[in-house]
Each structure stands twice: as C-alpha cells, then as structure tokens.
Amino acid sequence: MKPIFFLLLTCICSTALVAQDELSSLFNDSEAEQKRLPVIATFKSPWIINGQSNETIHKNDLLFVVKHRFGDLAGSNGGVKTFFGLDNSTDILIGFDYGLSDQWSIGLGRAKGAPNGISTHQRQLFYVNSKYRLIQQTFGDQVPVSVSLFGNAVVSTMEKTDLATSDASFQKFGDRMSYVAQAIITRKFSDKLSLALSPTYVRRNYVSFHDMNNLFALGIGSRMKFSRRMALVVDYVFSFRSQESQDYFLEQQEFKFYNPLGIGLEIETGGHVFNLSFTNSTAILENQFIPGTSSSWADGEFRWGFSITRTFTLKD
Amino acid sequence: MKFVWTTALLFATSLLIQAQVLTSHEVTLSFFSDAPLEDISAESKAGVSALDLHSKSIYFKVAIRSFEFRKSLMQEHFNENYMESHQYPHAEFKGQLTSEIDFSTAGTYPASVEGELTIHNVTKSYQVSGELQVTKEEIAIQATFPVKLVDHEIKIPRLLIKNIAEVVEVSVAAKYQTNSE
Numbered sequence: 001m002k003p004i005f006f007l008l009l010t011c012i013c014s015t016a017l018v019a020q021d022e023l024s025s026l027f028n029d030s031e032a033e034q035k036r037l038p039v040i041a042t043f044k045s046p047w048i049i050n051g052q053s054n055e056t057i058h059k060n061d062l063l064f065v066v067k068h069r070f071g072d073l074a075g076s077n078g079g080v081k082t083f084f085g086l087d088n089s090t091d092i093l094i095g096f097d098y099g100l101s102d103q104w105s106i107g108l109g110r111a112k113g114a115p116n117g118i119s120t121h122q123r124q125l126f127y128v129n130s131k132y133r134l135i136q137q138t139f140g141d142q143v144p145v146s147v148s149l150f151g152n153a154v155v156s157t158m159e160k161t162d163l164a165t166s167d168a169s170f171q172k173f174g175d176r177m178s179y180v181a182q183a184i185i186t187r188k189f190s191d192k193l194s195l196a197l198s199p200t201y202v203r204r205n206y207v208s209f210h211d212m213n214n215l216f217a218l219g220i221g222s223r224m225k226f227s228r229r230m231a232l233v234v235d236y237v238f239s240f241r242s243q244e245s246q247d248y249f250l251e252q253q254e255f256k257f258y259n260p261l262g263i264g265l266e267i268e269t270g271g272h273v274f275n276l277s278f279t280n281s282t283a284i285l286e287n288q289f290i291p292g293t294s295s296s297w298a299d300g301e302f303r304w305g306f307s308i309t310r311t312f313t314l315k316d
Numbered sequence: 317m318k319f320v321w322t323t324a325l326l327f328a329t330s331l332l333i334q335a336q337v338l339t340s341h342e343v344t345l346s347f348f349s350d351a352p353l354e355d356i357s358a359e360s361k362a363g364v365s366a367l368d369l370h371s372k373s374i375y376f377k378v379a380i381r382s383f384e385f386r387k388s389l390m391q392e393h394f395n396e397n398y399m400e401s402h403q404y405p406h407a408e409f410k411g412q413l414t415s416e417i418d419f420s421t422a423g424t425y426p427a428s429v430e431g432e433l434t435i436h437n438v439t440k441s442y443q444v445s446g447e448l449q450v451t452k453e454e455i456a457i458q459a460t461f462p463v464k465l466v467d468h469e470i471k472i473p474r475l476l477i478k479n480i481a482e483v484v485e486v487s488v489a490a491k492y493q494t495n496s497e
Contacts, residue, residue, distance in 0.1 A: 023366035023375035024410065026339055034405045037381055041396045058388035102388065139402070191402050228397055229473065268397075269475055313387045 035140025042146060042188040043196070045309060046097060046105070046131065048221040048235040049262030049277045050289055051198055054148040054186040056133050057099035060315040063107075067093040067284050067307045069114065074300025085303050090114045090282035095127070103133040113156065114283035118255045119208045120292040121168035122156035122176075125285060129153075137187060150182040154287045165209040175206035178287040182219075196221035200237070202290050210248040216240045217290050223266070231266045233277070239290050260293045262305075275307040336370040338455065338492035345378050345488050347463070349481040356390060356480065358383040365490045367455065372413040374429060376488065377406055398470050404437045417448055424449045427457065435468040446488075458489040 043053035046063070057063050071088025072078035078085050095109020106129065113123035129152035137146040155177055160170040170176055182200040189195065198219035207213055221235035237260050249255040264277025280302045281289035295301035343363030349356040362382035366375045380401035385391040395401040411431020418425075427448040432439050446459025462483045465472065472480045 023337065023368060023373060024377065024408065026337075026366050026375075027364045027377050034379060034381070039402075040392055058392075061387075061389065191396075191400075228471070269473070311389055313389070 032140075035138065036142065037139050038136035039139060039146070039188050042137070042186045042194045043223050043233075044231070044266055044268055045273045045275065045307070047307070048196060048223065048233050049264045049275065049305070050260050050279055050281055050284075051196075051219040051221055051235045051237060051262075051286070052131065052148075052150045052182060052184050053196060053221065053223075054133065054146045054184045056103065056131050056148065057097050057105040057311075059099045059102045060313065061099045062312045062314050063097040063309050064312065065093070065095050065097065065109070065307060065309045067091075067305065069279070069282060069284060069305040070303045072295065072301045073278070073303055078300055090303065091284045091288075093284045097129075104131070106130050111283075111285050113158075113285075114288060115168075116255075116282070116292045116294040118253050118294065119167075119211050119249060119257075120288060121161060121163075121166045121208070122158065122178075122288075123168075124158040125154050125156055125287075127152050127154045127285060127287075145185050145187045148184045148186075150180070150184060152180045152286065154178045154180075154285060167204070167206050167208045167211065170206060178202070178204040180286040180290075182286070184219075192225045194223045196235075200286070200290065202287060204287065204291065207291075210245055210252075212241060212245055212291070215291050229268045233264045233266050233275070234262065236261045237290055241291070255294060256296075258293050258296045260289045261297060264305075273307075273309055275305075277305050277307075278302050279305055336368060338367045338369065338494065340365045340367070340490045340492045342491040343376065343378070343488070344490075345376075345383075345486070347383075347487070348485045350485075351477075351479050351481045353478040356385070358385045358391070358394070360384065363488075363490070365492070367457075367490075367492055369419050372417075374409075374411050374413060374431070376409040376490070379406055381405065398472075399436055404435075406434075407436075408434045409442075411442075411444075413448075417450075419450055419455065422450050422452060427459075429459070433463075435463070436470050438468040440467050453493060453495055455492045455494060456490070458487070460485060460487045462486070 043055050046055050047053055069091045071082055071085035071090060073085045082088055091112050091114035093109060093111040095107055097105050097107035099105045108128045111125045113125045115121045131148055131150045133148045135143060135147040137143050161168040163169055180202050182198050184196055184198045186196040200217040200219055202215045204213055217237050217239040219237045223231050223233050225231040241257060260281035262277050262279035264275055267274045280295045280297045281293040283289040341364055343365045344361050345363045346359040360378050360382040363378035380399045409431055411429045413427060414430050415428050425448045428445045430443050433442050444459050444461045446457060449456045463486050464483050
C-alpha cells in the first residue's frame with residue numbers, strides 16, 4: 001500500500017506543478033551555480049597604494065601606468081615655499097603591465113628611485129615583475145580567500161659610488177640587483193569592504209653597512225567603497241628589521257626607520273582609475289619603500305602621490 | 317486492483333500534462349548598445365527557458381555574470397558598476413503568449429508575448445513581438461526588443477553618456493526539443 005500512496009503523491013505533486021504555472025521552479029538549481037562563481041573586483045587595480053593587490057591584468061590587456069610621488073607636504077622641506085611639495089618629485093615610475101592570461105600578468109618599467117641617502121643610495125631602477133592569481137574567492141565561500149603571488153627583479157643602472165659603506169659601491173653586477181617575493185591574500189567581505197594581507201620577502205644583494213640583505217615584512221591593505229565609483233584605500237607595511245640594525249642606524253647615524261603608510265582615494269571612470277593618495281614613503285618600488293622609508297607622518301613628511309593607468313585592449 | 321489501475325492512469329495523465337512543458341538550455345541572449353563613441357555588445361549562452369504549451373506561459377532566466385564582452389574590463393564594469401550582479405545575480409522574464417499558435421502544425425508564426433521582465437531587481441511590464449517556428453523536432457522562438465536602462469534603475473554616469481546607449485537592443489533566441497524521447 002505504501003508505494004501506491006507514494007505514487008499518488010507524485011502524481012498530485014507533478015500536476016500541481018503545472019497547474020501552479022510556476023515554470024521558474026524548474027530552474028532553482030541555478031542559485032547554487034551562482035555561489036561557485038569567483039568574486040570579482042576585490043580591488044580595482046593591481047596595487048592598493050604602495051603595495052600590490054591580488055588583481056592581475058585581464059588577458060591581452062596592456063596597462064600603461066604612471067606613478068608619481070611629490071615632495072614633503074609639510075615639515076621642514078614642505079609648506080608654501082615648495083607649494084606643499086609639488087615643486088619636488090621624490091620618485092617617478094613609468095611602466096607597462098600585460099595580461100598573458102586572466103591569471104598571469106607580467107610587467108616592466110623604470111623608476112627614478114628614491115633612496116633615503118643614509119641606508120640606501122641606489123637610483124635609476126629598471127624592473128620586471130610577474131603576478132599570478134593562484135586562488136580566487138567564490139561567492140558561496142567554498143573558497144574563502146583569493147591568493148596571488150607577486151615577484152619582481154630590480155636592477156640599479158646608476159654609476160657606482162666611492163663610499164665603501166654605501167649600497168651603491170657596487171663590486172660586481174649582481175650587487176645592483178634586488179628582489180621581492182610576496183603572497184597577497186585577500187578577502188572581499190562585502191561589495192563595500194575588501195582586505196589584504198601580504199607576507200613579503202625583500203632580498204637585496206648588496207646593502208649598506210649594518211643594513212639587512214634579507215628582510216621580511218607584512219603588508220596590510222584595505223579598500224572601502226563609499227560610492228559607486230569612489231573608494232577609500234589604505235595600506236601599511238610592518239617591516240621586521242632587526243633591533244641591532246635599528247640601533248646601529250639610530251646611534252651612529254641618528255637615523256630612524258618608519259613603516260610606510262598610504263591613505264588614498266580611488267576614483268574609477270570607465271577605462272581610467274585615478275588613485276589620489278598620501279604616503280610617508282618616498283619610493284614607489286617595494287625594494288626601496290619596505291627597507292628604506294625614513295620619513296614620518298608625524299613630522300609632516302608625507303606627500304601627495306598619484307597613479308594614472310590606461311588600459312588598452314590589444315586583442316578582442 | 318482497481319485502485320492500482322486508477323493510480324497508474326492518473327500517473328500517465330500527469331505525465332502527459334508534464335510533457336506539455338518544454339524546457340530549454342539552448343537559450344542565447346544578447347544585447348547591443350549603440351552610442352556615439354562606442355558600440356558595446358555582449359552575449360550569454362547560459363540562459364534557461366521553459367514553455368508550457370498548454371497554458372502558453374513562458375519563462376526565461378539568465379545569470380548576469382554569464383554575459384561575455386569583447387573587453388573583459390567592460391565585463392567587470394557591467395557586473396560591478398551597472399548591474400550589481402553580486403546583489404542581483406539573475407534577470408528573469410515571466411510571460412504569456414497572446415497570439416494563436418498551433419503547436420502541432422509545422423510553420424512559422426508571428427508571436428507576441430506579454431509579461432514581466434526583472435532586471436537589476438526592478439520589474440517592468442513588456443509587450444514583445446517575435447517569431448515562433450514549429451518543426452517536427454523542435455520549437456524555436458526569437459525576439460528583439462528595446463530595454464530602457466532608466467526603467468530598471470541602471471545608472472550611467474554623465475561622463476560616459478557618449479559611451480553607453482540609454483536604450484539597448486536585447487535579443488533572445490531559444491530552441492525547445494519536442495521529441496525528447
């Protein structure tokens with residue numbers, strides 16, 4: 001008797017379905033499909049302010065980028081006499097990034113270089129970089145975070161200096177090289193808030209006396225969207241410099257290291273992203289601003305910086 | 317024994333009625349925006365549809381994320397800034413065929429449909445004319461109709477008014493297999 005009852009129930013249900021005219025219920029499984037989709041636009045550009053974001057360039061897109069850091073806005077080198085730093089430029093970067101695939105992009109470019117003059121002296125920097133999207137967060141949180149890997153190699157093409165304790169008194173070609181390796185772990189908590197955490201390793205083949213060849217650092221970053229096209233972005237890097245090295249520079253050179261902090265406004269207009277930001281770091285490349293930032297927000301030694309990017313789609 | 321027979325008959329009848337509902341995963345949706353500065357088009361082949369031959373009601377559903385653009389940056393902007401697909405993941409149409417169509421006779425029929433289209437979580441009534449083709453193996457339908465972006469509260473910034481048309485042309489085509497056995 002039981003199977004008959006069950007059969008009858010099936011009949012009633014199936015007729016009910018048609019009678020109800022609810023054709024939409026035939027496709028309820030598409031909700032689950034939606035949850036498996038990767039989260040997009042955790043950040044709007046490949047970097048936050050100073051540090052990298054998890055984002056890469058779309059396949060076959062070429063990104064032309066100009067980044068600029070002006071002089072100190074306030075403090076002894078700023079104020080009205082330098083028009084709040086706009087008379088000076090501490091660092092300028094011009095480069096290209098290209099998307100080999102939606103997961104993997106490569107870049108090259110040149111930066112003026114912004115050494116602090118005490119622990120770092122290298123200028124005239126050429127770089128190549130590579131970023132690979134390893135994991136992408138999904139809507140349904142089956143994958144809770146996105147992870148991208150970033151690496152670069154930088155060569156200083158300046159003439160070697162005579163000062164033996166300087167990192168620019170190159171002995172051989174390898175001394176001109178420095179490298180960064182980084183994992184960028186991000187999570188988009190909502191369409192308004194994204195966070196990033198970036199364990200970083202900076203390798204400089206040749207450093208000043210008592211500076212560190214191998215330096216570990218941890219970057220944190222965030223994007224808070226407050227309107228459809230505008231977002232507040234913040235990033236900060238803790239660098240794990242040894243106490244011994246800090247003490248040496250403080251006692252012998254009266255020189256203090258600071259961690260770079262950037263705060264900015266990100267404005268998106270179609271193919272452009274304007275990044276209007278303030279940061280205490282003078283340099284643009286990780287290889288310099290992580291180990292060598294010596295200017296302090298508290299002393300007014302922060303500056304206006306901007307990035308302008310333009311995306312060209314090379315192949316449809 | 318009689319009871320069993322009745323049940324079986326009932327079941328057969330319900331199957332028959334069920335067979336009146338055709339479903340399709342062969343749904344192509346596309347749209348075209350013709351603006352002074354650029355033409356933008358996108359297409360999705362991931363739509364689904366159902367057609368009830370008995371009640372002549374028709375249903376379409378498509379995931380916003382499944383629309384593919386020539387430029388992937390456009391696709392990102394489409395999802396993030398305009399359609400807000402993280403909040404409103406699907407577009408949906410529930411309608412009713414209003415013209416006389418003999419589904420059992422092969423031929424091409426002009427078809428008009430009245431119904432409610434939901435895009436960007438805003439539902440609006442539409443009346444769409446298209447074409448319906450009945451063959452031995454399948455029923456194919458296709459239609460093109462204009463969608464005004466403001467009707468669905470899709471905002472275009474003033475700066476991009478020359479890049480994005482205020483009215484986009486939406487095309488839909490679906491094929492339903494009738495001899496699914």
